[in-house]
Amino acid sequence: MFGFPDKLTLFDPCKSVQSVSHFFWFFCGFAALWSLCALWQKKEDIQMVETQEREPFHWQSAISYKTRDKIVVRGYDVNELTGNINFAEMLHLVWKGELPEKNVAKMVDALLVCFSEHAMSPSSAAARMVMSGAGYIMPGLAGGILSIGYTHVDAHEAAQTWITAVKLMKEKGWTLDQTADYLAKGIRNKEKDDAFVRLFGERTVIPGWHHPQHIRDLRSPRIIELAEKFGVARDHVKFVVALENTTEKYWGRKLYMNVSGAISSTLVDMGFNPDECLAFCAIARSVSLVAHCVEEKTREKGWRASTKSKITQPLDLALQKPDYYDGPSDRHLSEGKIAEPLTRAPYHYMDPSKDK
Numbered sequence: 001m002f003g004f005p006d007k008l009t010l011f012d013p014c015k016s017v018q019s020v021s022h023f024f025w026f027f028c029g030f031a032a033l034w035s036l037c038a039l040w041q042k043k044e045d046i047q048m049v050e051t052q053e054r055e056p057f058h059w060q061s062a063i064s065y066k067t068r069d070k071i072v073v074r075g076y077d078v079n080e081l082t083g084n085i086n087f088a089e090m091l092h093l094v095w096k097g098e099l100p101e102k103n104v105a106k107m108v109d110a111l112l113v114c115f116s117e118h119a120m121s122p123s124s125a126a127a128r129m130v131m132s133g134a135g136y137i138m139p140g141l142a143g144g145i146l147s148i149g150y151t152h153v154d155a156h157e158a159a160q161t162w163i164t165a166v167k168l169m170k171e172k173g174w175t176l177d178q179t180a181d182y183l184a185k186g187i188r189n190k191e192k193d194d195a196f197v198r199l200f201g202e203r204t205v206i207p208g209w210h211h212p213q214h215i216r217d218l219r220s221p222r223i224i225e226l227a228e229k230f231g232v233a234r235d236h237v238k239f240v241v242a243l244e245n246t247t248e249k250y251w252g253r254k255l256y257m258n259v260s261g262a263i264s265s266t267l268v269d270m271g272f273n274p275d276e277c278l279a280f281c282a283i284a285r286s287v288s289l290v291a292h293c294v295e296e297k298t299r300e301k302g303w304r305a306s307t308k309s310k311i312t313q314p315l316d317l318a319l320q321k322p323d324y325y326d327g328p329s330d331r332h333l334s335e336g337k338i339a340e341p342l343t344r345a346p347y348h349y350m351d352p353s354k355d356k
């Protein structure tokens with residue numbers, strides 16, 4: 001029934017449609033022609049978009065804009081900001097989009113101060129080494145910053161861990177202590193179960209924890225104290241405090257959060273994300289990396305590995321004692337400058353009966 005018409009030579013539409021077969025082939029021919037026309041049109045449309053309608057690439061940004069006569073950051077004229085806000089407030093404005101509350105600004109500022117210098121550490125040593133070879137500031141500064149990551153600072157991993165733990169706590173309806181116990185046990189456990197690894201990875205050390213030189217990092221209790229006092233301490237700060245009290249159960253001795261653990265939990269409580277936590281520390285530490293580079297250049301001979309100079313483990317605490325320091329003697333801020341006196345004992349938040 002659907003065979004070709006008997007005679008293809010004479011095409012008479014009236015006669016052809018007399019049979020179903022002829023009608024079918026007439027319809028097919030029409031549909032094919034119509035499809036070809038549609039395809040041709042589409043090809044032309046695509047060419048039009050490619051050649052005429054697509055805009056050249058440009059960034060779309062919510063951070064700032066500038067014209068010849070104006071620079072506007074997050075909606076504020078930069079000249080209005082200049083002289084009226086401090087650098088901590090500016091950091092918050094640029095990163096988070098809004099000026100911070102007064103107490104958040106004080107805390108951000110305190111954290112920048114706290115992390116800005118720490119004598120010889122991987123970043124200052126790296127900066128000095130690079131400076132001794134390169135001889136100018138940018139490679140030295142970059143070299144120092146590039147050493148910041150997994151074991152030196154580690155604030156991003158720490159922040160992510162606190163965020164995951166607090167989320168888990170809320171999902172499961174656990175207490176802070178129960179959640180801290182779950183994390184400490186999981187990290188200490190050599191045979192980790194899949195559910196734990198999916199959440200916290202395979203690490204066998206707590207991120208943002210323990211200090212190879214101070215053991216009890218001197219800076220963390222001050223940060224926790226101020227976070228509580230300024231009213232910015234929320235679940236993440238409370239969680240690291242609970243975790244500190246849990247470590248003894250699994251390590252046989254208390255392990256203390258280090259400055260990165262304290263900074264990351266405070267920053268997360270103030271709305272910063274893990275990347276920002278690590279970058280925050282790099283920005284604070286850049287202040288001192290510049291000083292180390294300049295001192296290296298002005299005091300030391302270049303090419304540190306020269307055979308004439310003995311090289312020792314440059315981070316050894318024994319080489320950082322006052323004997324090798326010739327800056328100003330120990331001194332205090334003037335009384336008028338002290339807004340937050342050091343009144344509370346270090347580790348006031350810990351249970352002293354468990355302290356060994």
Ligand SMILES: CC(C)(COP(=O)(O)OP(=O)(O)OC[C@H]1O[C@@H](n2cnc3c(N)ncnc32)[C@H](O)[C@@H]1OP(=O)(O)O)[C@@H](O)C(=O)NCCC(=O)NCCS
Pocket residue numbers: 150151152153154204205206207208209210211212213251255258259260
């Ligand atoms: C910084 C770091 C590499 C220093 O390590 P270290 O002083 O050389 O410590 P060691 O490797 O000698 O470990 C000594 C003991 O402390 C334990 N320990 C050290 N850091 C630990 C941590 N963060 N969590 C749990 N246990 C830790 C080790 O397991 C070991 O205990 P064990 O002998 O019972 O197994 C290590 O503490 C670490 O990786 N910390 C996390 C990263 C971090 O916060 N870095 C910023 C440091 S300022």
